[in-house]
Amino acid sequence: MKAIGFKKSLPISDPESFIEFETDKPKPTGKELLVKVEAISVNPVDYKIRQNSLKDKTQNEPKVIGWDAVGIVEEVGNEVVLFKKGNKVFYAGDITKPGSNQEYQIVDERIVGFAPKNLTIEEAAAMPLTALTAYEILFDRMGLSKEEDAGKSVLIIGGAGGVGSIAIQMAKKLLGLTVITTASRPETAEWCQKMGADIVINHANLIQEVHHAGFENIDFIVDFVDLNQYWDALVTLIKPQGKIASISDPVHPVDLRQLKGKSVSFYWELMFTRAMFQTDDMIRQHEILNTISDLLDKDIIKSTLNNTINGLSSENLRKAHQQLESGKTIGKLVLKF
Amino acid sequence: MKAIGFKKSLPISDPESFIEFETDKPKPTGKELLVKVEAISVNPVDYKIRQNSLKDKTQNEPKVIGWDAVGIVEEVGNEVVLFKKGNKVFYAGDITKPGSNQEYQIVDERIVGFAPKNLTIEEAAAMPLTALTAYEILFDRMGLSKEEDAGKSVLIIGGAGGVGSIAIQMAKKLLGLTVITTASRPETAEWCQKMGADIVINHANLIQEVHHAGFENIDFIVDFVDLNQYWDALVTLIKPQGKIASISDPVHPVDLRQLKGKSVSFYWELMFTRAMFQTDDMIRQHEILNTISDLLDKDIIKSTLNNTINGLSSENLRKAHQQLESGKTIGKLVLKF
Numbered sequence: 257m258k259a260i261g262f263k264k265s266l267p268i269s270d271p272e273s274f275i276e277f278e279t280d281k282p283k284p285t286g287k288e289l290l291v292k293v294e295a296i297s298v299n300p301v302d303y304k305i306r307q308n309s310l311k312d313k314t315q316n317e318p319k320v321i322g323w324d325a326v327g328i329v330e331e332v333g334n335e336v337v338l339f340k341k342g343n344k345v346f347y348a349g350d351i352t353k354p355g356s357n358q359e360y361q362i363v364d365e366r367i368v369g370f371a372p373k374n375l376t377i378e379e380a381a382a383m384p385l386t387a388l389t390a391y392e393i394l395f396d397r398m399g400l401s402k403e404e405d406a407g408k409s410v411l412i413i414g415g416a417g418g419v420g421s422i423a424i425q426m427a428k429k430l431l432g433l434t435v436i437t438t439a440s441r442p443e444t445a446e447w448c449q450k451m452g453a454d455i456v457i458n459h460a461n462l463i464q465e466v467h468h469a470g471f472e473n474i475d476f477i478v479d480f481v482d483l484n485q486y487w488d489a490l491v492t493l494i495k496p497q498g499k500i501a502s503i504s505d506p507v508h509p510v511d512l513r514q515l516k517g518k519s520v521s522f523y524w525e526l527m528f529t530r531a532m533f534q535t536d537d538m539i540r541q542h543e544i545l546n547t548i549s550d551l552l553d554k555d556i557i558k559s560t561l562n563n564t565i566n567g568l569s570s571e572n573l574r575k576a577h578q579q580l581e582s583g584k585t586i587g588k589l590v591l592k593f
Numbered sequence: 594m595k596a597i598g599f600k601k602s603l604p605i606s607d608p609e610s611f612i613e614f615e616t617d618k619p620k621p622t623g624k625e626l627l628v629k630v631e632a633i634s635v636n637p638v639d640y641k642i643r644q645n646s647l648k649d650k651t652q653n654e655p656k657v658i659g660w661d662a663v664g665i666v667e668e669v670g671n672e673v674v675l676f677k678k679g680n681k682v683f684y685a686g687d688i689t690k691p692g693s694n695q696e697y698q699i700v701d702e703r704i705v706g707f708a709p710k711n712l713t714i715e716e717a718a719a720m721p722l723t724a725l726t727a728y729e730i731l732f733d734r735m736g737l738s739k740e741e742d743a744g745k746s747v748l749i750i751g752g753a754g755g756v757g758s759i760a761i762q763m764a765k766k767l768l769g770l771t772v773i774t775t776a777s778r779p780e781t782a783e784w785c786q787k788m789g790a791d792i793v794i795n796h797a798n799l800i801q802e803v804h805h806a807g808f809e810n811i812d813f814i815v816d817f818v819d820l821n822q823y824w825d826a827l828v829t830l831i832k833p834q835g836k837i838a839s840i841s842d843p844v845h846p847v848d849l850r851q852l853k854g855k856s857v858s859f860y861w862e863l864m865f866t867r868a869m870f871q872t873d874d875m876i877r878q879h880e881i882l883n884t885i886s887d888l889l890d891k892d893i894i895k896s897t898l899n900n901t902i903n904g905l906s907s908e909n910l911r912k913a914h915q916q917l918e919s920g921k922t923i924g925k926l927v928l929k930f
Contacts, residue, residue, distance in 0.1 A: 496866050496867075496869075497872060505853075516861040518870065519860075520861055522859045522860075523858045524852050526855075526856045
């Protein structure tokens with residue numbers, strides 16, 4: 257089967273930054289599914305891993321990454337109970353295992369959901385990683401609920417990116433929050449409004465922008481960009497007893513002590529934690545993905561797909577990473593095999 | 594009326610570190626109560642404020658501190674709805690206002706509860722600040738519940754202190770958690786067992802001690818001592834998706850980024866946040882205090898009183914602070930007027 261990978265961390269302009277190769281179709285065991293991948297999407301984690309994981313060493317066997325896929329179950333391990341051959345599934349996968357940038361992939365059934373029925377392959381492929389991330393933040397980490405929190409305010413830093421786009425929708429549609437989001441170009445601002453944001457502000461002068469929008473402080477803040485860049489503003493803007501969550505990778509430490517006076521809580525979200533640590537509640541991702549599938553099928557939330565590239569090739573994957581690395585991607589970019 | 598205060602931050606060995614003076618009985622307005630104080634307790638926040646708040650300047654009018662009191666409502670403001678003259682009440686108070694180290698004190702009714710009926714004055718005076726702190730941490734911040742969390746593990750750093758003593762009881766009796774706590778002297782270990790701790794360990798070599806007690810990692814960790822001292826151990830010991838809370842005042846920043854891989858949440862608790870920011874839900878402290886009063890009356894939780902000094906005098910307050918500053922106090926120390 258065909259697979260795309262890399263033997264060394266190289267700049268995306270280098271033709272060797274992704275290479276195409278042939279490898280054996282893997283065999284599922286235990287709770288594993290073998291999935292024939294039909295479409296994938298790219299996420300910032302992809303290029304972070306590509307840029308950094310093989311910086312100081314070269315591998316003989318290319319490393320296959322990619323964490324988002326839609327496909328058909330081709331074969332199941334002997335302990336599989338949730339799926340059978342022929343099921344159409346979608347998933348984000350496990351960062352410790354080979355990814356979806358190949359024709360066939362092995363994935364644990366507990367982190368796989370049934371793909372939405374009313375969406376195209378590419379619309380569905382756009383969703384797993386970002387939707388899981390946004391859902392885990394809002395519900396599993398921050399513990400928000402429509403009953404308790406409808407009408408409260410959330411500030412989403414970075415609304416036009418992949419996870420921002422779906423977080424806006426979930427905050428609005430599933431929780432009834434008032435959604436303020438940052439987006440600083442006309443096209444990203446327009447996209448955020450399309451996703452359902454109530455107020456779109458510029459990320460520069462964040463404090464003044466929020467005040468100018470009529471909010472003295474904010475109940476919940478979710479950072480999808482960079483905790484270092486916004487920390488002081490978040491400390492000022494968060495409401496006493498408020499909640500701040502982040503998925504970003506700040507280069508420098510932040511001073512947690514600044515949140516004590518207001519009794520603020522801070523929530524990290526890493527979508528890979530459950531699979532990486534094989535937590536007891538790992539199957540929760542199966543359940544969340546099924547919920548997301550249902551919400552998409554009912555048109556309560558919409559796919560954040562914004563761009564599709566056709567064909568699994570090293571050249572197309574380079575194109576996709578190049579675009580993502582620009583930091584200007586709006587919504588999601590999908591590669592259809 | 595008689596009051597005790599200080600004009601300058603001085604070492605507790607200095608006779609001027611607390612001075613006795615006469616002042617006018619204050620007049621309640623709005624939602625305020627005037628309370629005739631009958632007993633108070635001392636907390637670490639008292640000596641932190643005494644040591645630091647008037648370090649660089651001297652006040653003409655002595656500053657009155659103390660945040661814990663039991664007393665009788667003497668007079669009420671014109672907007673008071675929860676209490677009337679003659680009610681026996683208890684409260685921790687508001688750090689931005691004059692404290693309980695005086696014969697009469699003004700306090701906002703929304704942060705006052707009805708004192709327990711079946712306890713002595715001194716048993717009741719031991720409780721408000723620490724019980725509010727422990728209750729807010731476990732329920733309002735970490736969001737724990739018996740339904741969701743019974744049987745899970747909590748590590749309490751500093752079990753024998755005032756807040757540790759009541760946190761052990763609440764974690765055990767109200768949540769059904771397995772309680773592991775640090776206490777490093779025979780008398781503190783014995784006290785923690787009396788409070789209901791399942792396992793008492795030494796705070797040195799925390800990781801090994803926890804592993805040796807049969808736990809690879811811990812669902813919830815609550816720090817009552819010093820985040821700097823234990824941070825690396827907490828990062829190692831916390832379960833993926835676990836929760837860490839603290840009330841301590843670390844001198845150095847801690848590196849929050851270390852918690853990301855496990856998607857851990859961090860909760861600050863400052864019992865004064867609600868009153869300080871006059872939050873919309875300030876009345877929650879009235880409700881919590883009434884709940885605590887009820888739990889004490891029903892003997893579900895017990896007073897953590899361990900020592901009483903008789904008489905409101907500057908000498909007795911110096912004695913109390915001196916003992917607290919030693920860091921060796923077990924349970925609570927009360928001053929009965």
